[in-house]
Amino acid sequence: MASSSVLSAGEAIARIAYLTSDVVVSVQPSLSTDSEFSRFLHQYAANKASSLICKGVPEVQSVRHNADPLLSVYQPVRNGKITTVTTSSNILVKSIPHLYRLAQYPVVIHVSLHPAGYPDYGDITSIRNVGFTFLQSTSLQEAQDVALTAHALAIRSGKGVIHFFDVANSKSDQPISHESRELVTKMIDTDLAKQYQGTKSEDSSLYVSEGRPQVRNIGLSGDHAAPTSNGSHSPTARASGDASPRDPSSASSSSSDRKNSSSVVSEAESATTVDSQAKAVSSEDIDFICDSIWSQIRSHTGRKYSAFNYTGPANAEAALFLFGSDPGLFAAEFESATQADFFRHVGLITPVLYRPWLAERLNEALPSSVKKLAVLEQVRRRTTKWGPVLLDLLMSLKASGAQQTPTIVGYQLGYLEYTTITQALSGIFQNLLSSSPIQNLEVGAHEGPKGTMSGQQKEFELSQPKLENAYMKILDQLFGERLLVANALRSKDAGVHDPAMKASPEYGFGSLLARKEHRQRFIGEVQTVAKTRDFTTDTPQKWLSQWALAATDATQANKLAPEVIQRLSTDGSPAAYKLLSSKGLFYKESQWLIGSDAWAYDLGNSGVHHVLASGENVNMLIVDSTPYSERAAQDAARRKKDIGLYAMNFGNAYVASVAVYSSYTQVLQAMLEAEAFDGPSVVMAYLPHNREDDNPLTVLQETKKSVDLGYWPLYRWDPKAAEKGEEAFKLDSERIKQELQEFLRRDNHMSQLMRRHPTFHANLSESYGSEVRKVQKRKAKDAYEALLEGLQGAPMTVLFASDNGNAENLAKRLGRRGKARGLKSIVMAMDDYPLEDLGNEINIVLITATAGQGEFPQNGRNFWDGVKNGTDLDLVNVSFTVFALGDSHYWPRKEDKHYYNKPGKDLFARLAALGGKSLVDCGLGDDQDPDGYQTGYREWEPKLWDVLGVGNVEGLPDEPPPITNEDIKAASNFLRGTIAEGLQDESTGAISAADQQLTKFHGTYMQDDRDLRDERKAQGLEPAYSFMIRCRLPGGVATAQQWQQMDAIATHLGNETMKLTTRQTFQFHGVVKGKLKPAMQGINAALMTTIAACGDVNRNVMCSSLPELSELHRETHECAKKISDHLLPSTTAYHEIWLKDENDKNVQVAGDAVQDFEPMYGPTYLPRKFKITIAIPPHNDTDVYAHDIGLIAIKGEDGKLQGFNLLAGGGMGVTHNMKKTYPQVGRMFGYVDKDTVHVACEKIMFVQRDNGNRQNRKHARLKYTIDDMGLDVFKAEVEKLWGEKFGEPKQFDFDSNIDTFGWQKDEKGMHHFTMFIENGRIEDTADFPMKTGLKEIAKVHKGDFRLTGNQHLILSNISSEDLDTMKSLLKQYKLDNTNFSALRLSSSACVALPTCGLAMAESERYLPELITKLEDVVEENGLRQDSIVMRMTGCPNGCARPWLAEVAFVGKAYGAYNMYLGGGYHGQRLNKLYRSSIKEEEILGIMRPLLKRYAVEREEGERLGDFVVRIGMIKATREGRDFHEDVS
């Protein structure tokens, strides 16, 4: 807050408010739209600017203006916080109940009158009697001075002050200087402020009187000590401003008289008995305090203020009293008046202190010469004949006792154009000066300025936040033209203009009732007219009678409506025309009231009550936006009502609680049920956001937390369900919150339900929280200690913080090795450790990895916060050491180098500072060392044993080798393990670690939802486990029937979405353990399988989708199937575990003695996964170079498939920083005939089976086996086994590795449409119900669906006959849109967060956003049609084949990616690392100029991947083994 110039009233006021408050409540149109004040307030708060009266930094709370904002004031004021509100005037009238109570506190409310330029001063006059003091300012300088006055006055009087102003009045003012901090400090009586800050009021209910009397119980010492105009401090002299024009000589004496007669405590009293002399604050007190404040301002600045501001001649005979906009303009007119003007020599008077209204001060201000007074009131809605200000003036002037009081003439002031003001003033004064003036003349345009809305008006317009459109769109989709939103902001209305009013439930309800009556009348009219002979033809009567009978039944009426309308239209009679003029009423509308969580606060809530109590058939959709993470931060006074519970308690309403980001299907279901319900319905819709412009990912994550943890349960409640023999309550999510649980317990329906389904109880989450977690920590550690009790030896506690498992494994190993040396060791995660025990440790070893920007991994953050901030930790008796794991090359910039192993180093330093004794220096493990972190660790560990005295222990037992995947496979009895038993264990959502390896072979992985991981951990819950299921779908071809079956599985058993994978198959996510078996059975019922979709076997065989050569595709696809079937494992475990139910006695032949035989794989299967793909040139859309075996289809001269060129040894998986791992492209083995290709593949697999590395899974893929053995040796081995030789490779050409979008016709005349499915995710959103669309298409489609290797979809084999139907369906569901940038069309991302356990960063959810941010550059540089292959993965495992992209981003840490450049456009060349660990800003910083340069400098037809190599930005990677070379 440097003292520079102030440009706007909002800034001036915001600064004063900030300097003089503990809390500033900033009322804003929305949290993402600033008010006049909020930008400055947030800026000060962000800069941590200090205030003059609060210890730290004032708190700035933003509240939306439709969320009952003044509720936020109670809590701080009751806690003795000096609180200020900045707001527009549109909240005032509806906040009257609050204002009455807040008037008793020293609260200042700065009100910007709305709309600027022509505000309604009625907002001020309507609240003039709420007990606040009202001050007005009319210029920039005044805004600052009056703001200061308001704060000084509030503190000195102990009462609330409202300061109002029209911002437009000062917009052309010259900038002013900041009021100095010294002056502000002087003006604010900081002693009084402190006294107030020390008082706390009882936390009384909002519904009873505050019991706080209107008193100045903290004295007037400040006022009495106020300096007089000569600067001295005089307790008795009234510090008056200027002499009044009415009686200049009497000012000081009359003032001191007033002082003596006032109820103000005397100087002696105030000096000695501050608190005991509480007295009610009188108008005179306020007057006195104001005077003294203004006197101070005057003595410091020379600027004069008084209760009424008069300008003009001291002997004016006529004057104008203005209560409206722009007094400056009027004054200027008066000054420049000519002899001819009626308004020459007149005065202008405006109130500065509007309430209390002091007659005496008015009389002082107004020259006694004034005989005629025009009163202009800018009040839009006049409810009384006489304006409120006119009445004030009449009372004051008549009561003044003066012999001759002026004639007062009232005017209603409308909007005055600059150009018409002279004319308007002439009219005003002509009337005023006439012998019989007319009262209540209107001046100016009542409706305000014509033309466009001012910027400020727009800002303050209530608008539906964009995010909330999600629900509106669903309503639209469901009810289309029948939808009527009764309180829509832009609805037609009977003269209601205030958007806030329109948005209220009362308004909407009223309009719905009117609508209902209207339709009822219409039905009556139809019934009458149906009996007449007024129609030309006979048909209308029949249809009308039929319709009248069904008019109240939505389905029937809406079915008949078009028929009736059609009959009437052709009738042509006047009776028919009359009915047609209201034809909309033939339809029964779906009527909705839409509300926000503003309805959950007291004021809005009464409207909801009103609707429920009416029992009318009205639907309410109420959008709640409180994020899960904010739920606890809500202050008690602001706590919202749970409208759902309220409505259920009411008993007559249908209630649903839904969340579009959790279950789209449930939203649809609830809306349909609500509409069908005969009575009030409430759909509580969740859409958590902090700001209206939050991105959808944040909304999604917040929704998931809320739903998963029961804060926002999904349910539907139908009080009439029992009549139909159904359950009243249907829980659609897993957990419910305590309050709801209590309600259900009370409810009869629910108790019956619970009795019938005792397991339902288990779903009801108990109230859990940090205490639970704490108790768990304690229990865990105590139990461990009890176990160690009997052991000898020194204790050693090992704590770890780990995110990828290395630190954890190291810690566990250290613990084991310590135990072997006789130490009593405990190993646990740092965050699981009870910190209060730290001072009692003897030896403690801490092992931590490094996350993000040198931060602690997730499971060590709380521990570190505790250690870092703990003031009472005493470690003098503790010996400690730390081993840190990091990567010295992780931060390429020199200034970031200190992040290397920062957590470990910081921890070491902090423990030493707390008095701990170091056992060994901090060990540093560096990923860049030859053996990674192990290099440093190998040196460090022996030192630790030495210092602990166990360095030379004899006869140490050998460490048992860790259990490997090979052991698990071998011991699994052909992939059975204990999967079947694990599935039956209901105590956990997980399966055992060994079974997790085995289920992969069955096509399913256990995962946990990482969006929920931290929150669930904090709640003491196990992670949200669920399973991913992957189908085996050779060549990616599915029938329409299969599509529908897959859709049903996703909807009913998964997370309502499907993923089309980069390997052309369906993948389901979020399948919980209990639904795993039904899902597997569903997939098999669709004649698909999941066996060997994952695991160390040959997986799904891919095949180019190639729509335009159907016959060649069919033949090749046959081959893909043949290879796939040929290489399937033989185990019967799959069938046994998934496909038989528990009563099937035939499963176990001869007890447990089932012995499978795997002729191809043997009991340990392959060393690693094995992938085969086929590409049909010229399309390399399956990335043929990226797989263990890549087959390039060769077409014979007859156009038929002849055979394949075979590539082997491609593979994508890499580990960051492990140079021994690299991606590799397949190497050419030669040509094989189509009839023997499956055998060639088998033999390659066998050589891999027998030679692949089974010790090191990171070196087990075929690519390493070939590189280790040498290409020729490997190939010779294959040929030996096969007994045949590979032929010379045939000529082929690829032109790209992406899909060809749009329509194509094949050689047989069939049509195929390749549609764009962003990153393969099939889901419904409110904007794009893609999943529903595809399901509807599948219902009528006669051809098939082809999944592409780039995660898109081909609607295949459509006959010309069906073409139009399919086109119109595609259009209806917006699936025909391929008009995206070529960059987007060529992009691809893997699943990553939240389900993939290996993901280090976002991918599928982030790549679309990143592309959006690049698209403007793409457009600007004319690259919209230029395909650039861009891929992203969440980790280096490479599922989306990033290493073959021209540009790739591979997740390194949350929000950070390694960037690779230079891949070949046809997928033929690997790319190379260009930058490490860069974030979005840096990515854009590289990509934007690169794209520009590419657009300008590329050669004809040159691809970006080649361009970056040519210009020397990156070296070309020749093959996998030089992938890590020449990295800059």
Ligand code: SF4
């Ligand atoms: S690339 Fe990594 S993050 Fe992405 S899906 Fe594969 S394993 Fe998961």
